Amino acid sequence: MNPQVPFNGLGMSLGTLSRLSKAQTRSISAENPTGAKGQGGMATEGTTAAFARELGQGWKLSPSISIAGDTTAVLADIDGPGAIQRIWITTHPEHWRRLLLRFYWDGEDAPSVEVPLGDFFCCGWCERTNVNSLPVAVNPAGGFNCYWEMPFHTHARVTIENLSPDAVENLFYQIDYTLTDVHKDCATFHAQWRRSNPVPYMDVHTLLDGVQGWGHYVGTYLAWGSNNNGWWGEGEVKFYLDGDTDWPTICGTGTEDYFGGAWCFEQPEGRYATYSTPFLGLPQIIMPDGLWRSQQRFGMYRWHVMDPVRFERDLRVTVQALGWRSALNGQRRFLPLQDDIASTAFWYQAEPHAPFPQAPTFNQVEVI
The missing domain is CATH 2.60.120.1390 (Protein of unknown function DUF2961)
Structure with missing residues (x-):
């Protein structure tokens, strides 16, 4: 078998699912905020540390984050090239309009995405509803999923700003991405x-x-x-x-x-x-x-x-x-x-x- 497999792992579909690729799969969450290889689940403190006090490290100590009022949290900071392939995120519906998502590509100072969290996932009215579409799926009860492919050539940065003066507790998220070559026409x-x-x-x-x-x-x-x-x-x-x-x-x-x-x-x-x-x-x-x-x-x-x-x-x-x-x-x-x-x-x-x-x-x- 030729070890130099040309497929870069992007443009995924059922038709490409069997193809081998040298792309590297990574995932960022509150349990692995950098997405680094072999660094998941190592937290010693976090939003559920008290619940795991008898279990210790490795037992769901940090599955979510809290965001103080009028502050911005960095959800992902990734060196490329690569592409974000899936995002899952959830929090209480009352926060869906007060949290502002931003995506920055390739070192730019200005965001390429700037949208309230709920509207980005087709839930602008801060009330739960289910969505069954190809790039966006919202599942019970308020599970936001996004499958828009988001390639970047050198760097990707995802932030979320709490526009309100009150803290947002328990924002759960996972950002799945791949590190791979990205075509110049992407x-x-x-x-x-x-x-x-x-x-x-x-x-x-x-x-x-x-x-x-x-x-x-x-x-x-x-x-x-x-x-x-x-x-x-x-x-x-x-x-x-x-x-x-x-x-x-x-x-x-x-x-x-x-x-x-x-x-x-x-x-x-x-x-x-x-x-x-x-x-x-x-x-x-x-x-x-x-x-x-x-x-x-x-x-x-x-x-x-x-x-x-x-x-x-x-x-x-x-x-x-x-x-x-x-x-x-x-x-x-x-x-x-x-x-x-x-x-x-x-x-x-x-x-x-x-x-x-x-x-x-x-x-x-x-x-x-």
């Missing part, structure tokens, strides 16, 4: 969060703007809070590519259409239907309860895994908030809505990337 992973609360009247919500460089758009998550009665999803999703100004190259036909649904996501009995598939989903529907919950809220995703939106110079993405007015003289009319829309846009691009908007504050991410 772009780095990016994600950005934006919120319009509310969307200005007769304006649009911008998911992404100011992106410069060569890359491809791979996904959208929306946490949509409806501030009106009636249907809210007539608005079109538009992609402005490579110099488009007034008019986009890609213009969809409606919000539910973009997310792969139809006819208001409605079931025959007149209710919304949830669904969660490998690339498209409306997994979360939060309904009024007749007392304190006054509005409908929705969580939906669309992954462009089989149909990435490619750009060479620049990219802007928007969505309209559009519903219906009451009929006037028998004629229906559209109603521009002023809803609460928080979006997470996912894309790959060659570095360097353009600066992101100013990071949100604790009050700006709050579920209201």
Whole structure:
């Protein structure tokens, strides 16, 4: 057998699973914060040390971390080349919007990912729901899993900031990665969060703007809070590519259409239907309860895994908030809505990337 196996262990699928590779598997967690070989489970103190006091070292002394208020913790600091292949993380739902994830690639000072924890995993409303998609899976009860492949050429750094003044107790996490050669044509992973609360009247919500460089758009998550009665999803999703100004190259036909649904996501009995598939989903529907919950809220995703939106110079993405007015003289009319829309846009691009908007504050991410 030739010991010089060319396969670098990336681009994994069932079709590549049998191939040998010289890639080295590593994993970072609170039990091995550096991911070093043969260094796991060595803690002598940690968040559960009191529970293991009769068992001693090696018996689950440090499975999680705590993050003081208004501080940032480093989850991973990895010398490459290599790629993050899977992330698992969990904490109490009340923390999902107050924790801000950041990823830095190849020594850059500015993050390529800057997203609240829950929104990154399609759970922007700080309430548990299950997601059954290919790159993101959320399992009972609040187990966040991410399979986006995240290559880096020299270095990767992952941090999480506690935006609130109160400590976050018991953040559990595991970051699985491989150390291997990375092809020069591998772009780095990016994600950005934006919120319009509310969307200005007769304006649009911008998911992404100011992106410069060569890359491809791979996904959208929306946490949509409806501030009106009636249907809210007539608005079109538009992609402005490579110099488009007034008019986009890609213009969809409606919000539910973009997310792969139809006819208001409605079931025959007149209710919304949830669904969660490998690339498209409306997994979360939060309904009024007749007392304190006054509005409908929705969580939906669309992954462009089989149909990435490619750009060479620049990219802007928007969505309209559009519903219906009451009929006037028998004629229906559209109603521009002023809803609460928080979006997470996912894309790959060659570095360097353009600066992101100013990071949100604790009050700006709050579920209201």
